[in-house]
Amino acid sequence: MLDDEKLKELNAQRSSLVIYVNGKFQSASEPAVSAFDHGLLYGDGVYEAIRKYGSNIFRLDDHLDRLYESARTLRINIPMKKSSFAEIIRETVDRNKLADSYIRVVVTRGYGKMGVDPRNCIAPTVLVMAEPRDPLFSQSPKGIKAKIVSIRRIPRWSLDPRAKTLNYLNQVLAKCEAIESGFEEAIMLNEEGFVSEASTENLFIVRKDKLQTPSLSCGILEGITRRVVIEIAAQLKIKVDETNLTPHDLYNAEEVFVTGTAAELVPVVDVDGVQIGEGKAGQTFSKIREHFLKLVYGT
Numbered sequence: 001m002l003d004d005e006k007l008k009e010l011n012a013q014r015s016s017l018v019i020y021v022n023g024k025f026q027s028a029s030e031p032a033v034s035a036f037d038h039g040l041l042y043g044d045g046v047y048e049a050i051r052k053y054g055s056n057i058f059r060l061d062d063h064l065d066r067l068y069e070s071a072r073t074l075r076i077n078i079p080m081k082k083s084s085f086a087e088i089i090r091e092t093v094d095r096n097k098l099a100d101s102y103i104r105v106v107v108t109r110g111y112g113k114m115g116v117d118p119r120n121c122i123a124p125t126v127l128v129m130a131e132p133r134d135p136l137f138s139q140s141p142k143g144i145k146a147k148i149v150s151i152r153r154i155p156r157w158s159l160d161p162r163a164k165t166l167n168y169l170n171q172v173l174a175k176c177e178a179i180e181s182g183f184e185e186a187i188m189l190n191e192e193g194f195v196s197e198a199s200t201e202n203l204f205i206v207r208k209d210k211l212q213t214p215s216l217s218c219g220i221l222e223g224i225t226r227r228v229v230i231e232i233a234a235q236l237k238i239k240v241d242e243t244n245l246t247p248h249d250l251y252n253a254e255e256v257f258v259t260g261t262a263a264e265l266v267p268v269v270d271v272d273g274v275q276i277g278e279g280k281a282g283q284t285f286s287k288i289r290e291h292f293l294k295l296v297y298g299t
C-alpha cells in the first residue's frame with residue numbers, strides 16, 4: 001500500500017500533468033470519469049500501454065491496431081480514425097513535455113444507465129494519460145523470482161486473452177498469489193496446464209540455443225514486445241518455436257525471461273524456488289536486450 005508520504009509525492013507529480021478526456025485536455029488532478037461509466041462499473045472497455053523512448057513512440061501503429069481489434073471484439077466503436085487517435089496521443093505527450101514516458105490509452109463503453117446491456121451507454125469514454133515510469137522490476141536488475149500460480153489464465157472461449165480489456169481481475173489475483181507467497185511475478189498456466197503468460201508479460205525460455213514461447217493458441221495476449229523479440233531473434237539467427245510449454249520446460253530451461261511494455265525485457269532467475277540456469281541473466285537474453293534497447297531508441 002502507498003503510505004501518506006508516497007501518496008502526497010504521487011499527487012504532486014500528477015498535479016502538473018495534463019490528460020486527454022473525451023475531446024479536451026484537463027489537469028490530471030480533476031475528476032475524469034463518471035461513477036456511472038461502464039468501464040468502472042463492469043471493466044467494460046479496452047486499453048493500451050505504450051512507451052515513448054526519446055522522441056520515438058514505440059510501435060504506436062501496432063498498439064493502435066491492437067486497441068481497435070480489442071474494441072471490435074467488445075463491440076465498442078472507437079469514435080475516431082486511428083490517425084486522429086495517434087495525433088491525440090502525440091499531443092498528450094507533447095503537452096506534458098515528456099521524453100521517455102509511459103502512455104496509457106483507455107476506451108470504455110462509456111457513461112450510461114446501470115446494467116450490463118451495452119445499449120445502456122451513450123458513447124465511449126476516451127482517455128489518454130502519460131507520465132514518466134521506470135520499467136517494472138527495475139528494482140531487481142539481476143532478475144526476478146516467479147511463481148506458477150494456482151489460478152489459471154481465463155480460457156479463450158470465455159474471454160479471448162488476445163483482447164486487451166479493462167478486466168484484469170484474472171491477472172490481479174494471480175499477482176496477489178505470487179506476492180503473498182514471496183515472489184515478484186506470477187506465471188499462469190492455461191486450462192490445459194500449458195504455460196500461458198505472466199501477469200502482464202509474455203514469456204520466453206532458452207533451450208539448446210533456441211527460443212521457445214507459448215503460441216497464441218495457449219491463450220495469451222499477443223504482446224508487441226513479444227513480436228519485437230521474435231523479430232530480433234530472426235535478425236540474430238536464433239530459432240524461435242511458438243509452442244506448448246509445461247512447468248517442466250521452465251524448470252529445465254537454460255534461461256527464462258518475460259517481455260512487456262511496462263517491464264521491457266526481464267530475466268526470471270527462479271521459478272517456484274527452482275534456480276534457472278546459473279541464476280542470473282543469460283547470454284541469449286543479454287544479446288536480445290541489447291538489440292531491443294538500440295531499437296527502441298531508434299539507433
Ligand SMILES: Cc1ncc(COP(=O)(O)O)c(C=O)c1O
Nearest residue numbers: 200201202221223224225260261
Ligand atoms: C496479459 C499481458 N500479457 C502480455 C503483455 C505484454 O504485451 P506488450 O508487449 O504488448 O506490452 C501485457 C501487457 O500489458 C499483458 O497485459
